[in-house]
Amino acid sequence: MGMLLDGTLLPPQLQCSLKSLHSRSFITPVVLRNVTPPPSPSPLDAGPSDVGSVTPTDITEMQTLDYGEVPWLFKSDFCDFKSFHFGFNVSVGFTQVSLVTGHNTGLAMQHLTIPAQYLTPANPTGKNQLCLILKRPQAGRVVSIKKCQRNSKSVVTDDGTTFQSSDICVAFKYNRA
Numbered sequence: 215m216g217m218l219l220d221g222t223l224l225p226p227q228l229q230c231s232l233k234s235l236h237s238r239s240f241i242t243p244v245v246l247r248n249v250t251p252p253p254s255p256s257p258l259d260a261g262p263s264d265v266g267s268v269t270p271t272d273i274t275e276m277q278t279l280d281y282g283e284v285p286w287l288f289k290s291d292f293c294d295f296k297s298f299h300f301g302f303n304v305s306v307g308f309t310q311v312s313l314v315t316g317h318n319t320g321l322a323m324q325h326l327t328i329p330a331q332y333l334t335p336a337n338p339t340g341k342n343q344l345c346l347i348l349k350r351p352q353a354g355r356v357v358s359i360k361k362c363q364r365n366s367k368s369v370v371t372d373d374g375t376t377f378q379s380s381d382i383c384v385a386f387k388y389n390r391a
Contacts, residue, residue, distance in 0.1 A: 281330045288330075293346060293354040300346055301336035301384040308332035335383035338362060338369060344385040345369065347377065356385050 216224035216232055224232065281288050308328055338345045343359050352375070361370040367379040 285330075291354075293356065297388055298344070298346070298356055299386040299388050301386070302328075302333040303336050304328055305332045305334065335380075337367075337379040337382065338384045344387065345371075345377075345382040346385045347382055349381040350377075 216229045218224060335346075335348060338359050340362050341359050343362075344356050345359055347353055347355050347357060357371045357373070357375075359369045360372045360374075363369065368376050369379070369382060370376050
């Protein structure tokens, strides 16, 4: 219902005129809609085809993964990965998280997913540590270190075999709690 400023109600015919004036004072934009044309036929539509089938022409070359400097790590039969943790150095090129800060000192081990191109095997630093042999016929075995020779950058295992630091990686026995 419409009301005048003095509080009296508008008569019904003036109310209709006011509504008509109100509706004419707003211009509504006219939206022109075009119908999207159907797609033009392509050469693939020319012959018989089964929409859900895959043909040899649909298959492209498989992408190969970049395993960086540690391709042996990704072979499932290389060693007993369920029983050991292995130490790696992370290159400075990996900057997605802060790996060493004063804020996480004393906290539990962090598990991160780091692309292989940023990893290099970490070397043992002393005797009685475990190491994973990366090269030679013994590759994949975890052995104990008898002597660590820092000057020659090599280690001697309990069985007397000498390995260069580049041929080994530090290992830690995985104790399931």
